[in-house]
Amino acid sequence: MKMLRLKREEVIKKLQSLGLKVWKKVERKENPYVEIPIRSLSNVRFDEKTKALTLGNKVAKRYFFHVAHAKKFMQTLLVASFCKELLEQNLHTSLRDMFYALKRTLPNSKENTFDEQKESDPIVVDLEVALNVLREQLHLSADVRGRVVGNVVIEDRGDLIDWSKLGSGGWAIPSNVEDIEFKKVKAKFILVVEKNAAFERLHEDKFWKKHKAILLTTQGQAARGARRLIQRLSTEFDLPVYVFTDSDPYGWYIYSVIKYGSINLAHISDRLGTPAAKFIGLSISDIDRFGLHNWTIKAKDVDIKRAKEMLRYPWFKHPKWQKELKLLIKRKYKAELEALSGKGLRFVTEKYLPTKIKEKDFLP
Amino acid sequence: MKMLRLKREEVIKKLQSLGLKVWKKVERKENPYVEIPIRSLSNVRFDEKTKALTLGNKVAKRYFFHVAHAKKFMQTLLVASFCKELLEQNLHTSLRDMFYALKRTLPNSKENTFDEQKESDPIVVDLEVALNVLREQLHLSADVRGRVVGNVVIEDRGDLIDWSKLGSGGWAIPSNVEDIEFKKVKAKFILVVEKNAAFERLHEDKFWKKHKAILLTTQGQAARGARRLIQRLSTEFDLPVYVFTDSDPYGWYIYSVIKYGSINLAHISDRLGTPAAKFIGLSISDIDRFGLHNWTIKAKDVDIKRAKEMLRYPWFKHPKWQKELKLLIKRKYKAELEALSGKGLRFVTEKYLPTKIKEKDFLP
Numbered sequence: 001m002k003m004l005r006l007k008r009e010e011v012i013k014k015l016q017s018l019g020l021k022v023w024k025k026v027e028r029k030e031n032p033y034v035e036i037p038i039r040s041l042s043n044v045r046f047d048e049k050t051k052a053l054t055l056g057n058k059v060a061k062r063y064f065f066h067v068a069h070a071k072k073f074m075q076t077l078l079v080a081s082f083c084k085e086l087l088e089q090n091l092h093t094s095l096r097d098m099f100y101a102l103k104r105t106l107p108n109s110k111e112n113t114f115d116e117q118k119e120s121d122p123i124v125v126d127l128e129v130a131l132n133v134l135r136e137q138l139h140l141s142a143d144v145r146g147r148v149v150g151n152v153v154i155e156d157r158g159d160l161i162d163w164s165k166l167g168s169g170g171w172a173i174p175s176n177v178e179d180i181e182f183k184k185v186k187a188k189f190i191l192v193v194e195k196n197a198a199f200e201r202l203h204e205d206k207f208w209k210k211h212k213a214i215l216l217t218t219q220g221q222a223a224r225g226a227r228r229l230i231q232r233l234s235t236e237f238d239l240p241v242y243v244f245t246d247s248d249p250y251g252w253y254i255y256s257v258i259k260y261g262s263i264n265l266a267h268i269s270d271r272l273g274t275p276a277a278k279f280i281g282l283s284i285s286d287i288d289r290f291g292l293h294n295w296t297i298k299a300k301d302v303d304i305k306r307a308k309e310m311l312r313y314p315w316f317k318h319p320k321w322q323k324e325l326k327l328l329i330k331r332k333y334k335a336e337l338e339a340l341s342g343k344g345l346r347f348v349t350e351k352y353l354p355t356k357i358k359e360k361d362f363l364p
Numbered sequence: 365m366k367m368l369r370l371k372r373e374e375v376i377k378k379l380q381s382l383g384l385k386v387w388k389k390v391e392r393k394e395n396p397y398v399e400i401p402i403r404s405l406s407n408v409r410f411d412e413k414t415k416a417l418t419l420g421n422k423v424a425k426r427y428f429f430h431v432a433h434a435k436k437f438m439q440t441l442l443v444a445s446f447c448k449e450l451l452e453q454n455l456h457t458s459l460r461d462m463f464y465a466l467k468r469t470l471p472n473s474k475e476n477t478f479d480e481q482k483e484s485d486p487i488v489v490d491l492e493v494a495l496n497v498l499r500e501q502l503h504l505s506a507d508v509r510g511r512v513v514g515n516v517v518i519e520d521r522g523d524l525i526d527w528s529k530l531g532s533g534g535w536a537i538p539s540n541v542e543d544i545e546f547k548k549v550k551a552k553f554i555l556v557v558e559k560n561a562a563f564e565r566l567h568e569d570k571f572w573k574k575h576k577a578i579l580l581t582t583q584g585q586a587a588r589g590a591r592r593l594i595q596r597l598s599t600e601f602d603l604p605v606y607v608f609t610d611s612d613p614y615g616w617y618i619y620s621v622i623k624y625g626s627i628n629l630a631h632i633s634d635r636l637g638t639p640a641a642k643f644i645g646l647s648i649s650d651i652d653r654f655g656l657h658n659w660t661i662k663a664k665d666v667d668i669k670r671a672k673e674m675l676r677y678p679w680f681k682h683p684k685w686q687k688e689l690k691l692l693i694k695r696k697y698k699a700e701l702e703a704l705s706g707k708g709l710r711f712v713t714e715k716y717l718p719t720k721i722k723e724k725d726f727l728p
Contacts, residue, residue, distance in 0.1 A: 086709075091568065091709055091710075092564065092565075092568055093561070093565060093705065093709055094561035094564070094565075094702070096561060096700070096702045097561060097565070097702045097705040097709065098705075099702075100659050100700075100702045100703055100704075100705040100706045101705045101706060101708075101709060103658070103659065103706065104658065141561070141564060143560075144511075144560050144564075144583075147536040154531070155531075156530075156531025156532055156533065157531045157532050158531075159529040159530060159531045160529070161529065161530055161531050161533075164523075165523040165524065165525065166520075166523060166525055166535065166536075167518070167519075167520025167521045167522075167523045167525055167538070167544070168520055168521055168538040168540065169520065169525075169535050169536045169537060169538040170536045170538075171530065171533050171535075171536065172511040172530075172533045172534045172535065172536035173533060174531070174532040174533040174534075174564070175564065176532065180531070196507075196508050197457070197458035197460060197461060197505070200456065200458070200505060200508075200538070200539065201456075201457060201458075201461070204455065204456055219508075294467070294468070295464050295467065336460070336464075338458070338460045338461045338463075338464045339464055340464075341457065341461040341462075341464040341465045342464045342465060342467065344465075345450075345455055345457055345461065345465060346455075
């Protein structure tokens with residue numbers, strides 16, 4: 001699966017073809033079904049070559065005439081038909097709105113189409129996988145989080161937006177960045193920062209101007225819009241990506257999701273992951289190197305447990321990562337990005353990041 | 365206390381004067397102290413005239429030579445001195461960064477200046493109250509959340525930002541909006557939406573263009589930056605504010621915080637609250653009026669409990685609010701903004717909001 005930037009008409013065609021296949025079965029008086037690739041861990045693997053979590057080839061058939069399938073079959077067609085309408089009317093909406101829009105009681109019955117949103121959400125993922133499209137391309141928006149600044153001009157819904165002229169606020173990354181056009185991108189790299197406080201500090205110090213960078217904060221775990229934006233910028237303009245998180249398993253996992261994708265969205269790692277991303281810190285070794293011991297925090301049991309799990313993840317198998325994970329487990333401390341402020345508020349801008357970039361001191 | 369937009373030099377002067385008072389006591393060989401207004405509930409009241417939660421006149425003295433005060437006295441002066449430096453260097457930072465920057469072990473002792481951030485945070489509030497300034501004016505940033513669009517041009521850090529030309533993303537509201545200058549504000553009202561999904565829906569339907577509105581989402585409980593921005597726009601341009609939240613106690617509380625302020629920040633209600641704000645929905649009565657019963661949700665025990673508490677809040681004493689709270693308790697259901705999508709995705713844009721605005725069907 002290669003990254004696909006599908007036009008709206010192409011997604012509509014995919015949905016039509018799903019419907020037509022079902023319809024043909026009906027006409028032939030056969031039992032209609034939809035084919036859905038299996039997403040459980042048994043069908044997820046880490047592709048050493050592309051460095052991405054990917055889905056295997058196992059596929060399940062969801063039949064209409066099957067006691068255990070019938071309801072899900074109906075739900076799948078309802079959601080597919082709803083998405084086709086969204087696309088045809090060029091409307092976007094959220095998963096929750098879709099749930100409300102589709103929830104109703106079937107005539108002459110006490111059966112609801114959907115009782116809870118947790119029934120309709122997975123159907124959307126089913127369609128993503130089955131049709132090889134992104135949820136965003138079905139016009140269903142995800143959580144929004146994240147802001148970005150830099151020497152970049154984009155076009156979005158007819159507006160030209162200059163990311164270098166947005167004051168202290170930055171551009172709020174929307175849930176859907178599929179239709180954004182990049183008009184000008186003048187940057188040497190992308191710096192992705194986990195926390196907004198560090199983003200604001202770097203923004204105020206004009207780090208992105210001085211270093212010709214695009215500065216982006218995910219504000220915690222990266223939302224899909226942010227991940228897709230990082231990937232598009234990185235691949236379409238061949239830009240290195242440096243990810244900057246707390247020195248703890250949670251921060252490192254945020255990095256790995258940006259780079260490789262996540263287990264439950266393995267089918268779209270190729271469109272949300274950025275394998276070229278590198279980790280610029282904080283690592284446990286950074287604490288030694290930059291003398292941050294005064295500002296470490298005791299690791300919690302859950303941190304240690306998480307680090308031990310991550311030791312076994314294929315995408316943390318690199319000796320450098322194994323070393324960091326083991327160091328955390330051994331020393332039982334971690335550090336936040338804010339620990340760098342212990343060395344002075346401008347330490348991160350003037351010393352830490354320039355040193356790491358100059359010496360290419362990254363983790364893979 | 366009136367709303368104050370202080371210049372940086374004026375805040376520095378206030379901090380200097382705090383230090384000078386202490387210094388004079390030292391010179392006179394008296395026991396130095398700082399005066400901090402008391403913030404506990406006993407000193408908080410609801411001002412019926414200004415419709416804001418406000419602080420009474422009770423003041424506590426924090427002494428240097430006093431076993432129970434000495435550490436807090438030191439911490440207060442440390443934070444004040446740190447803020448003075450921030451202002452003099454024109455730097456901004458977060459509460460967490462400040463904690464790290466100030467945390468150290470006192471010479472020849474095992475005593476730390478601060479052990480945990482929960483010691484330094486309240487000192488900042490102490491200074492806010494004692495000096496009658498906002499935390500943002502001390503250059504300490506708060507959480508960021510929220511985005512805004514509309515026919516508005518602002519100047520921020522030398523950039524001119526046109527909120528009508530930001531594509532689907534909007535302007536990310538920063539934590540500090542003190543220094544923003546409004547260059548052009550063409551709007552008849554401000555629509556504040558609790559949820560981003562509803563914001564995106566309204567934004568896509570160009571609601572703000574058609575109705576000459578400023579459209580803002582708080583993305584949950586409003587962060588200080590968003591509250592201050594709403595207040596500044598409302599008071600400086602005499603704009604009505606309509607707040608649009610879920611029909612549940614949590615949503616209604618979000619409204620009340622925007623309007624009146626919150627209990628723990630009562631000392632700055634006058635600078636964060638917008639008493640002119642009105643509630644445009646959803647109420648329980650709206651569920652009847654707009655036929656949303658199919659999309660209600662069972663209220664949880666915690667909703668009922670919260671509604672019962674709110675019945676007693678002076679700022680929910682209006683008969684119309686008492687009615688809504690009692691309706692929720694009686695019917696044991698609530699509704700989300702997304703419930704409106706049950707009537708069609710454009711129902712909120714084309715029917716619900718225009719009807720409510722036209723008929724001025726607001727809650728106070």
